[in-house]
Amino acid sequence: MTDNTLGHVGEGLAARFDATPADVAALYDDWATGRYDADLATWGYSAPGRAADMVLKLLSTSTSDGPVLDAGCGSGLVGVQLQQRDVEQVIGGDFSPASVETARSRGVYRDVVELDLNDPLEFADGTFRAITSIGVFSYLADSEATIRELLRIVQVGGPVVFTQRTDLWNDRHFDQLLSDLVSEGICDVTVSPPEPYLPLHPEFGTVIEIRYATLIRR
Known part of the structure; x- marks a missing residue:
């Protein structure tokens, strides 16, 4: 991907939250095959x-x-960690074809599929016993729609664990979004305090952290 705001892939990440889905896919296609x-x-x-x-x-x-x-498995880093903890039968999904191939090559997933979290998901209700979505929500156009889809496809009593940057958590009103889901009786919610995200990154450092949200479907 050529982008004058990036210099080389990896720079300018703090400002990439408003990129189009196509631009994000192109960024990760380039990055997944490099560093x-x-x-x-x-x-x-x-x-x-x-x-x-x-x-x-x-x-x-x-x-x-x-x-x-x-x-939103990216290159498969969460899959590696789940395998190391003997969590089996993990399916990865990402909308960057290069990331899909990289994740698939690790051999830690039962399957890796192309998956665009901006769209309705082609899984039946209650397919999964748990869902992770780590480092993904910065780039999603409609967080509420995606969260509702993930809650639809997780089993009753199953968790959806996701992260969001602290700056975007506030800007996109995640407290209200999650409160509404609880009020509707869709899920129970636990949110961590701010935790390190990319503490050694020149843009993020300790300025931008992340929260971990755990949603348990009712």
């Missing part, structure tokens, strides 16, 4: 392991069967 994993490691990215720990704890009290969906 994606190395860049995130350099910037101190720990969200995949943190999310996998959360899912493992939630599943330890569950007796349900079914696959786990890693929605």
